[in-house]
Amino acid sequence: MAVTTTDAVLLRAHAYGETSRVLRFLTRDRGIVGVMARGVRSTKRGHGLATFASGRLTLYHKATRDLQTYKEFAVVSPRRGLGTDPLRLAAASVLADLVLRHGGDAEAGDLYDALAGALDRLEGTPPAAIAGVLLREGWGLVAELGYRPELQRCPLCGRELAPDEMGRFDFSQGGVRCADCATGGEGPRIGPGARLQVGALLAGAIPDDLERPRAHLQLLSDFITYHVAGSRPLDTFRILAALLPPEAT
Numbered sequence: 001m002a003v004t005t006t007d008a009v010l011l012r013a014h015a016y017g018e019t020s021r022v023l024r025f026l027t028r029d030r031g032i033v034g035v036m037a038r039g040v041r042s043t044k045r046g047h048g049l050a051t052f053a054s055g056r057l058t059l060y061h062k063a064t065r066d067l068q069t070y071k072e073f074a075v076v077s078p079r080r081g082l083g084t085d086p087l088r089l090a091a092a093s094v095l096a097d098l099v100l101r102h103g104g105d106a107e108a109g110d111l112y113d114a115l116a117g118a119l120d121r122l123e124g125t126p127p128a129a130i131a132g133v134l135l136r137e138g139w140g141l142v143a144e145l146g147y148r149p150e151l152q153r154c155p156l157c158g159r160e161l162a163p164d165e166m167g168r169f170d171f172s173q174g175g176v177r178c179a180d181c182a183t184g185g186e187g188p189r190i191g192p193g194a195r196l197q198v199g200a201l202l203a204g205a206i207p208d209d210l211e212r213p214r215a216h217l218q219l220l221s222d223f224i225t226y227h228v229a230g231s232r233p234l235d236t237f238r239i240l241a242a243l244l245p246p247e248a249t
C-alpha cells in the first residue's frame with residue numbers, strides 16, 4: 001500500500017454509516033478514484049469536503065481494491081459559489097456526472113484541467129447565462145473525452161453540407177448526415193442555424209442567438225447518453241431541465 005498525493009476535485013460524496021463518507025474524485029494522476037473516508041462526519045478531518053471543491057488529495061492506494069483509504073484533502077479552491085443558486089448547482093452536477101459516468105482510472109491531466117476550468121467559469125456565471133455556459137462547457141468536455149461530433153461533412157457519403165442544408169444527427173457515426181442521406185436516420189433533425197450554434201459552442205463561444213436552450217440541452221443529453229452514459233440519460237439533466245425558466249413558443 002502506497003501513500004500518494006494528487007490534484008483532485010470532489011465530484012460526489014455520500015454518507016456511509018454514522019461517521020464516514022464514500023467520496024468520488026476526479027484526480028489528475030489516477031482518473032476517477034473512490035475513497036472511504038472513515039470518521040470524517042464526526043471530526044474536523046472532514047472540513048472542506050464539499051462537492052466541487054478542488055485541492056490536494058492524499059490517500060493510501062492499493063491497486064487491487066475498488067475503494068482507496070482517505071488520508072487528507074487540502075482544499076485549494078472551495079467553489080462555494082456553485083451552491084448558491086439551484087440552477088448553477090444543477091449545471092455543475094451535470095458536468096460532474098458526465099465525467100463520473102465516463103469513468104476511467106488512467107492519468108487524466110487534460111480532462112482534470114478542462115473540468116476544473118469549467119467549474120470555475122460556471123461559478124462566476126449569473127443565473128440567466130447558466131444554460132449557455134453549461135452547453136459550452138458540456139460540449140467542451142465531450143470533445144475532451146474524444147467524442148467531438150463532425151458537423152461539416154456527412155459521415156455516410158462524405159459530402160460537405162451546404163450552409164443552408166437541413167441535416168440529421170447520427171449519434172453512432174458521431175456526425176450530421178446530409179439531406180440526401182438523412183432518410184432512415186433515427187437521430188434528431190438539425191437545421192443550419194442550430195448546426196452553426198453547436199459548432200460555435202464546440203469552439204468555446206456562446207452564440208448570441210441562443211434564446212431557447214432546451215432543444216440544445218436535449219441534443220447534448222442525447223449525445224452523452226449514446227456515447228458516454230450507456231443508454232440511460234444522466235439524471236442531472238432532468239433536474240436541470242426542471243429548473244430552467246419556461247421558453248416562449
Ligand SMILES: [Zn+2]
Nearest residue numbers: 154157178181
Ligand atoms: Zn450524405
